[in-house]
Amino acid sequence: MDVDTFRALLTDEGQAVLAAVSDPDPAAWPATLTALRWDHPAELVAAAVEQVRLRREAEAKFGADAQRMYFTHDGLDHASHREVAEYKLGRVLDEMGVVFLDVCHLGVGADALVLAWSHAVTAVDGDPLNIAVTTANAAALDGQSTMWIQQEDLTAYQPQGEAVFVDAVRPGAQEGGTDPRASAPSRAWALDTVRGLGAGAVRLGPDVLYGSVPEDCGADEAEWISREGEVQEVVLWWFGEANPAARVRRRATLLPGGATLTGRGLPDPAVRPPGRYLYEVDAAVVGAGLVAEVAEDVGGGVLDAALPACVTSDEAHTTPFATAYEITEVLPYAPAASGALLRGRGAGCPTVRQYGCAAEAAELGQHVAPGGRGEATVFLTRVAGEPTLLLVRPAG
Known part of the structure; x- marks a missing residue:
């Protein structure tokens, strides 16, 4: 359109x-x-x-x-979930102490509209369609909001507010320049712009892992935000002079609920064989590289160094950062025999959670009959490098 x-x-x-x-x-x-x-x-x-x-x-x-509201395909795909946008507004209110904000690269204006609930916002984009959609949404949702919308080439834009927020998620917002079709700023431009002002945020895509965040980007914090177990986005924060306390380099926040985990400078968790319990770590924690903190909290280690989402322990613990299961059986990978075993137990169509075993999971699916009675969860992952089946049930 x-x-x-x-x-x-x-x-x-x-x-x-x-x-x-x-x-x-x-x-x-x-x-x-x-x-x-x-x-x-x-x-x-x-x-x-x-x-x-x-x-x-x-x-x-x-x-x-x-x-x-009004949407485009790209704008809807990449827009912040309302719950995530509201959470970010809370951080701005609690930790920045600023009033005048610039928001660059709008899409459908999801973040800008929420920030305008409490701040004076200048919303800027180089794409006339993004401008038109954001303007329509502002009128439809809150015609009295304190938001000024202007079309301008972002690469030439000079922020005027106390903090600047740049969306570097959408196509074109990668290293190497600007996509003229989307008028998306490059990630390098986004980082330079917010770093230069010293307050604000750069929004990145959900697939960014902690190892790919530039060490010299100058951000006070990198935060991975998940909702119902799925990473929604990564936000690099600059808090300015309003937050003089010690900075936290990495954070994982889980919505709903707002449980948050920060790094404690721990070494990589130990690799160990399956214990009595399996903890499936939330994707935001994995993305932020904070699995060692969860492993320490539950007194465990990981099943495979390359697959940090699966932590195991001999102890039962309650943690908001992982889903806990009790391991009832550990089986070597044998798809035909395992399929027969599951069918015999009335679990002909179990939920298979695979980590690092995509091909094996597809093969197992050929031996598991649909329409089984009851429910079962099976983890297909690697233990010491070998594909292994873990039969589990909810802990507690």
Whole structure:
């Protein structure tokens, strides 16, 4: 969708088309679309249909507000979940003590709109479609918010606020320059800009691991944020003079709940054979390289040095940073025999959690019959480098 088509969607004609295709009954769509295409441009009808689909998908991130918002494919894919955006706003309020913010590279404006709940925000992007979508969302959600939206080449932009927030998640925001199609700033530009001001944040994608965060980026903290066990994003924070206390280099935060873990400077956890308990470590903790802290807390070690998500211990502990299971049996990898064993126990279709054994998991699936009775969880991972099956049940 180009910016002209999007602007047409905001006109009275566009809104009428959007309302007409919002019927939740799929049976009504063919007749509705046929009639609309006689009276309205085909690209406008297509944009309205796509907007209805995107709004339904967006409910998972934005709840009921999604039905009043506007989206693009890329903007929705890369937008912060509302819960994550609200959490980040809390950190800004608690730890920065700033009032005037710049937000660069907008997408659908998800972060900028939340920050504008409590701050004066200048929202800047070089893409006219991002500008139009963010403007529409600001009007739809809160016409009185203190947010000024302007189109400008980000590589030439000079922040005016007390802190600057740069979204370096979207396509084009990689080392090596700017994608002219998305007007996305390079990661290098983002780091230089926030570091130069000394307060703000750079938002990175969920696949960033702690080893790939530049050691000389100058950030006070790198935070991995997960929601319901899935990493949503990584945020590099600069707190400025408002946070003079000792800095924490790495942090993992789990939502909902807000449990947070920081590094204690521990060495890599020891490798050991399976104990009585298995702890599946949250992905944010793994991404932040803080598995050693969890292993220490549960008195355990990892099953394989290359697969830190699986910690084992002889002791039962409660931790918000890992899901605990009791290991009931340890089996060498033998897919046919294991499949027969599971079927015999009435667990013909178990949940298989695999770590480092993708090919073996696919092979095991050929020997596990669907439609089994009851539920079972099986971990297929490596123990001392060898694929191994761990039959487990929830601890406690």
